Amino acid sequence: MASIGWVLLLFLAQLHTLLSTSIAHRADGGNLTHLPVSFLCHPNQAKALLQLKKLSSWRNGTDCCLWEGVGCDPSSGHVTILDLNNRCLSSHGLDPALFSLISLRRLDLSMNDIGGDNIRSAGFERFTFLTHLNLSNSGLYGQIPPSISKLVNLLSLDLSTYNIDYSLGFYGPNYYDYYNYLWESSFDTFVVNLSNLRELYLDSVDLSNSGEEWGTSLAAYVPQLQVLSLADCHLSGPIHKALSRLHSLVVIKLQENFYEPSGRPFPEFFMDFPNLTVLQLSQTDLEGPLPSRPFQSKNLRVLDLSYNMNLSGHVPNFSNASSLETLRLDGTNLVYDIPTPSSNFTSLKELGLKRNLISMDFLSAFGRLESLHQLDLDCFLDNELDHDLDSGSDLGPIFSWIGQHKNLTSLGLFGCNFSGVPPTLLSNFMNLKNLKIQDCNLPRPVLHAVGNLTGLQTLAMDDCTTYGSMPSSIGNLTNLRNLHILSTFSGPMPAAIGGLTNLRNLYIKDVGFSGPMPAAIGELTNLRNLYIEDVGFSGPMPPAIGKLTNLRNMYIEHSGFSGPMPAAIGELTNLVLRVCNFSGSVPSSIVNLTQLTMLDLSFNSLNGEIPPSIFSLPILTHLDLSFNQLSGPIHGHVSPSICNATELDALDLSYNYLNGPIPPCFIENIHLRVLNLRQNRLQRMLPSNITTRCHLQTIDLHGNKIEGRLPRGLSNCTDLEVIDFGSNKIADAFPWLRGLPKLFVLVLRSNQMYGTIGDIVGDTKCEECFPSLQIIDLASNNFSGTLRPQWFKQLKSMMAEFNSSGKTLETLNTLHGEERFYQYSIEIMYKGEDMRFGMTTVTAIDFSKNSLEGTIPETFGSLVSLRPNFEAMTDLESLDLSCNQLSGDIPQELTDLTFLGSLNLSCNHLVGKIPQSRQFSTFDSSSFEGNAGLCGLQLPKFPCGSSPHPPGVAHGHKSSRHIDVVLFLFVGLGFGVGFAAAIVVKWDRFGRCFYCNCKNLAYLITTRR
Secondary structure, three states: OHHHHHHHHHHHHHHHHHHHHOEOOOOOOOOOOOOEOOOOOOHHHHHHHHHHOOOOOOOOOOOHHHOOOEEEOOOOOOEEEEEOOOOOOEOOOOOHHHHHOOOOOEEEOOOOEOOOOOOOOOOHHHOOOOOEEEOOOOOOEEEOOHHHHHOOOOOEEEOOOOOOOHHHOOOOOHHHHOOOEEEOOOHHHHHOOOOOOOEEEOOOOEOHHHOOHHHHHHHHHOOOOOEEEOOOOOOOOOOOHHHHHOOOOOEEEOOOOOOOOOOEOOOHHHHHOOOOOEEEOOOOOEEEEOOOHHHOOOOOOEEEOOOOOEEEOEEOOOOOOOOOOEEEOOOOOOEEOOOOOOOOOOOOOEEEEEHHHOOHHHHHHHOOOOOOOEEEEEOOOOOOOOOOOOOHHHHHHHHHHHHOOOOOOEEEEEOOEOOOOOHHHHHHHOOOOEEEEEOOEOOHHHHHHHOOOOOOOEEEEEOOEOOOOOOHHHHHOOOOOEEEEEOOOEEOOOHHHHHOOOOOEEEEEEEEEEEOOOHHHHHOOOOOEEEEEEEEEOEOOOHHHHHOOOOOEEEEEOOOEEEEOOOOOOOOOEEEEEOOEEEEOOOHHHHHOOOOOEEEOOOOEEEEOOOHHHHHOOOOOEEEOOOOEEEEEOOOOOOHHHHHOOOOOEEEOOOOEEEEEOOHHHHHOOOOOEEEOOOOEEEEEOOOOOOOOOOOOEEEOOOOEEEEOOOHHHHHOOOOOEEEOOOOEEOOEOOOHHHOOOOOEEEOOOOOOEEEOOOHHHOOOOOOOOOOOOEEEOOOOEEEEEOOOHHHHHOHHHOHHHOOOOOOOEEEOOEOOEOOEEEOEEEEEEOOEEEEEEHHHOEEEEOOOEEEEOOHHHHHHHHHHOOOOOOOHHHEOEEEOOOOOOEEOOOHHHHHOOOOOEEEOOOOEEEEEOOOOHHHHHOOHHHOOOOOEEEOOOOOOOOOOOOOOOHHHOOOOOOOOOEOOOOEEOEOOOOOOOEEEEEEEOOOOOOOOEEEEOOOOOEEOOOOO
């Protein structure tokens, strides 16, 4: 018995030794080394990780080095690797706790929604050991943080957004929830410290302001670069020869760039790189003859020259094609000589060819492509003289050749005419998994034959001529997972659609379906994403849609449905039923959708009160009930839980008939970022208990009956970008909001505001007053005093030199892959047409219909003196200062505005001689009438030296106390006079553009350069 005890003790000792020396499993399944079990990670780092995201394996009191996605240094216990790729993170920005993990060497937060509204400008510089940073597809917005450019040890940087072809696999809304919208104004400054970089992925980052410097900057500062991926970056200029110094390049991806200036030769120096394996130059406006060297490379695996329409020349024989995996020549003007048959294409997996290359003579040169998986044939004609592929004799042999490739799984046919093609030819495609047919002519027999391709998992039919309704044979495709139909078919949707029992994603847009949606839609019980837009359905939505219990995302817009809304369906995360004709009340069953994050029922005919329970949905981020007929008071119908609803970002109840006071929670809620209660009947005073924890970015209460003073607590909302309290009954002095750093739009028009606007330069309470303001509208109030030149000197965001981004700021709100950009812009009605311009190209000032005093010429003279700051002021196109009480001479400086095409100074008290130089001689008398003391060639009845004008000609509004100051300053936009205006302002990532009528708006429009 004693010996057994000793054996047991020896066993336990050995077990302890094994445990104490074992290494934890790697976080990524084999690449990340963890601490021994006996060595716990630092408690402060575990605490920081739990603030970021609590995954199932992340439990307080356990070793964080064993957690999913976490890797530690085995000697120090510091967290060195954090890989949270596609872990469903959602936050309002990068948590500050992240930047306490200063030992990180690898950080991957891609495919999450962590960006918030503006990416943090500082913090990354703390990661001094970081070598790999991946923030791709993570919902980032704003300029690339300067602190990233200080990471001198970086080897790999990925800030890109990857594009997805939805028609070949519907991915649902999550991808675009993670869309990055980033820009960089100075590429040179960005890369100057990144000399160790080996991989740079900036796909879809806007580099348009970097000019042509991007190539020389890379060559100068990143000499060891191996992967360069700058697809869709708005690059301009030539592909600079300086890039030839980057001899280590292995991957070059520059597709979808270089639209200005047009045309550039193929950069043949790329072929000097000995290790180059990937060259993607699709849609880069290449022109001229294509040299033969790309076809002779031994190492090239990917060669994509597609959609360079002016790229010409002959495709030579491929002498070294054994490594080639992708060859795309579709959308080019290349032709071929009769090639020599080759057996070199043993590795070719993807092939894209243009009409000029689609012939059996050319295809036969490839031989049997045993590895071919994807084939795209672009049959579009280059000119009217080309012979169309329109008969069985043309397409028959080609389809037979395609049918020989048994491993082919994806086929794209573009612009092909199937008239006269025997439907039996499609039997060659029985192994296909994905079929995309776009802009093709599909006779009914061919269309029916598509229904026999029972192996299909994805079918996309876009802009095809189909001669009628969807065939019932579509129901034979029982393996179909994705169905994408755009601008194809008419008539009723067949009940056979119910046979697609494995369908996961259904996308229908711009389709002429008529009549009711068939009840058979309820048989698609595996459906997860339903997208219907601009489809002619009519009548109520079938009750059978309630059987779609696996549905997660429903998006229906402009689709003719009427009657009551459907009851709650499945476990929806996004429900959008907008711009339909649903009526009745909002169903209370929506409260059962506990996983709902977005609810948009806008632009319907819903009535009654808002169900109180709707505010109790636990993870709702976006609620839009605007443009309905909802009525009754909000107060008393709002659950107190809204004050604790940490996920709610945007609330839009605008354009309804809601009345009563605004619930304090709506403004005092510390989590809400966008609040739109515009055009209701809300009354009384605004809540005032707004703390420093306020996160509001947009607040729009325009067109209500709000009384009293503005809440002083708004000054705590330092993220505010848009304030619109116009058209209410607010009685207060000029606001104290001038210190808000991000305030972009301030609209207080048509209230009872009073007092002097004041000299903001003399305001010692703020170092920079209104530093970001670009639109200020104080019209139709009771302000008095003078408007001083210092206003324009302080409003630096209206000056070109202080707006360095030079772009229209856009934000993205998408669902099911449908992009919906919301941007700062201005919409102007010019000659009966609405024209929209980006807000960073437009500034607007309206102080009209107040009691302002002083001389407009003096203030305008200050503007002229600021011409070095307003660098495009000399391009002024239209100036209207009519119907005021302006006096004195017309300043000679106005003749410096050399682009001035329209001038109106009529109905004032101006005197003296009208300037004659430059374009002033082109203005007629209507520009100067109604000024008793003016004379000159433009007024032939009153030449200089004649008798004074009769008193009756004097200004007709002399007795009016209100001075209507109307200033139209257009910069290089080619405008005339006489237009109405409306402002369109951005509404955050979750918002929708809203409109503010701004009559008599005084515009100061400058060009951002």
